[in-house]
Amino acid sequence: MVRIRLYASEGHAANPQVAVDAAMVAASILVQMPDLADRVSREGRGFASIHADEIHAGAAGTDWVAHADIVLDVKAYDATIRKQLHAGIHSIVQGEAAASGAAQKPEITTAVRAPPTTNDAALAAHVGGASRRFFGRDKVLDSLPQHPCEDFSVLATADIPINHSPFNMPLLHPTLETGIHALSFAMLSIVGNASNAGSYVLLPVLPWERLAIPVQVRARVLAADALNNLHHAGNGFVHIVAGAKVGQLGSNVARTQSDRRNVAAVPLEFLGQSDGHHIEGNLGHAVGEVFALAHCRASVSFETDDLEWLSDPRKQLTQAAAAAAADAAGGAEFAKWLLIFDNVDEITMLDPFWPAGPHGSILITSRDPLTKTDLATRGVDVPPMSEVECVLMLCTEVDELPTKPATKEAALALVRPVGRLPLAIAQCAARIRRTDTSIEEYMNRFGRGDLMNELKKVQVLPPQQQYKHVLDTVWRFERFSAPALGLFHVLAFFDPDSVSERILEVDAAVEAEPDGVPCAYPKPGEEYDNTRVEIMRTSLVNRNKETRSLSWHRMVQKAVRSKMSAVDAQRAYQLAVHLLHQAWEYAEDRFSRESRKRPACDEVVPHVLTMMRAYGAAVRGRPLALPSARRLVVLLQETGYYLILSAQHGAVDKILDLAIGICEAYGDDMRDLLANTKFSYARFGGETNMDPKRVLGYCMDYHTIRKALDDGSLESREDVASSHTSLAQGYLFLDQFEAALEHCQTCIAIEAALPGHEGVLSQFAHIYRAWALYGLQRDEEAAKLSMVVIQYRTTKFGQDDMESVKWDEEDVLTVGLEPRLGLALHCLANARRRQGRILASFKAYQKAWANYRATEGPDTWRLAQIDLKLAEIYVTQPNIPGTAELAKEHFDRAIKAFGRSPFHKNELARALYRHALSLGELKTPLGPQPTYEKAKGLYYGLRPEASRETPPGEAEFDSLVRFWSR
Known part of the structure; x- marks a missing residue:
């Protein structure tokens, strides 16, 4: 707890301009505390918090404040971070006091310090185990350090143990019940027996x-x-x-x-x-x-x-x-x-x-x-199902009528010991159907067998564990053919919600790995059909006939995976990699990403994500065979790149990090794949506002590896040329336009020397050249080069261009647009706008908007950039009917799209500022400015070092974004 006293100068309320107002100085200090905490937290990579407990200034009946007192509550787990917070507080307080002209220096003292509380490891483990048994493992978490209040360590010694906030009242229910249960069972775990009883x-x-x-x-x-x-x-x-x-x-x-x-x-x-x-x-x-x-x-x-x-x-x-x-x-x-x-x-x-x-x-x-x-x-x-309902369910499942006393008695003998769980009854019914017996015959033959004895144990388990026990038990007692077991093992590493049989029903010939024994797997055709019939009889797997896909419950999948040996798990994992590699239709395409293949790739992506999460469990210290490892890296790299192009960035960094880790573990055998992954990471960084120096680093890594692998072949020379366009893009992020031009020209020269080249690589170099020329304010050259790219796409791909240029059927019918290429059109529109050719710019923006929407989707940041440009143009045409509504529509879309992304707060801040300008908020400084205040808050969050004395304007907000967004 830090106490601060700020002194005013002699003065009078009638002449505030000649005096130092301690209350105003205090307010200026307080508004800087959140930014200080955020900055120290980011730099120190740890928790940091500052908030004001008290602020006092003046008294009733006085005209002038003699001094102002502030009490700050400073929290940090790390001593270094705490020291930085205190140093920052001293610096801000002394700086503000000096800037105000106060004659007397401020007083800063540390009043109270409370140490962090560290749990006793043995006691915490004991209480945690008891809590997990009662509440369930998914409800008791091992968390990072928390901060309930700074007097937590001495709370038990207080006369009235209560949290000191006057407004601290969480939702009474379920907080009270949960807290009482947790404390009671923690105590009972030490002095008595904590009950595992719970609702069914x-x-x-x-x-x-x-x-x-x-x-x-x-x-x-x-x-x-x-x-x-x-x-x-x-x-x-x-x-x-x-x-x-x-x-x-x-x-x-x-x-x-x-x-x-x-x-x-x-x-x-x-x-x-x-x-x-x-x-x-x-x-x-x-x-x-x-x-x-x-x-x-x-x-x-x-x-x-x-x-x-x-x-x-x-x-x-x-x-x-x-x-x-x-x-x-x-x-x-x-x-x-x-x-x-x-x-x-x-x-x-x-x-x-x-x-x-x-x-x-x-x-x-x-x-x-x-x-x-x-x-x-x-x-x-x-309550659970009644016995009568359980008997009816069992009889219905096996197609018997419960009218015979012997049938009813046998059914009751089966459903009673398994806890009247519908899933357990369904599993027993499936076994009865497969043995081709009646319920009475089945109980006579197997009623005292190991399966029934294991299922009976469900009665003493807490409800969260009952279904898992049933699934584990049924799986353990099932007997499958080798192909069926192979299919189950492969499914254990796929997303359980839907696995297309297009992926599964293929020739799965793969190297005998890892122990020289091939993985049994059904061959396409009759063997696969028979295997599917076999696994469907278990009721563990469901099939959607319309989509030709299999699914099963995640608990079933976990049960299957837990029963696999390390060798079986790795063998099945490698086979799953092989199947997905065959199903991924981009795997062999080096420079094209055809959207007509998207549905096929969308089927594969969930399984690649599941494989990524299961990698550690599948490897278990035994490296994958090199062919399987290469296939996996290709899948990861391709999936990451595909998600980047689809503006789905959530899991991309995890995917690419795993791919890089695998490549580095295999050394020279995967240098080519490491290069591709570095390229994808650079693209990811460019899409997510990563530090441009880091993006350039990935581009340089990609270029360095490609140069080292250059053996003079056509493919390697193309890769080197492509690496120069990547470097050009990296330099554009740093506004180093001359360097970008140089690498674009190198790419074009390399491709020109290749036999039979068609200019596929050079078109990307031309796009980046156009943007570099725009950055150098050579607008006419940028516009002409953009037109060259657009003409190239039209000539090469025509009306059926399904790669980067897309048709939007509505546009074709109502506007009659030619095929368009988003990046080139965007550059063309920017250049024409800066030249003052508003109509040409407007048309190019419209086409770029349609292209981005068709190729990347309706909510991407590129589309939002064009929405913002169109809104700004509409604002400049107030005399045309309807432009105000259209401007608002585009502003709203841009702000919503930027707001969805955690990576584009800078674009959001600028969009809010431009919208505030269009609303006229900055013309009346004394009036309400809600949109501008949001923009300003984001700006100071992104630029904590910025001065608060002068409100940020156009130059400041433009500095937040890259040159093509301005």
């Missing part, structure tokens, strides 16, 4: 009023009971957004709702992955069409726009209908919706899917007993 299964239904709705989850669930309690029930029009994998509860709720009047259902597939969550399918089209929502798009992932739709689901109405509607929101009619998440094993998976608004409900089912207190003030502990 929990079904919370969560409308926006955060109420829990009583619902029974059974084989034939009474879904109407749930619907009658949902807060939108009886409103006359309810839409359902449900998952294709929704279990019995979700499907029955959907079915019951659909039977009612004015109800529509939207089927979607819900997927949750560790590196990102999304709902697959044409959500924008489906929701927009069925709900009649405004602003629907053709195809989107379940992200910001979709949450906004659900938060504000206004239907498109005719004027007459809108006038007649008695809705409070301006005459709009709102759709009602029910979002169903069934069998949620990890509740945090749902974090990205919470809309905000009063127009719908969320229904969640889970086996986790704590879901009730995690999500609502009240929840429902749902």
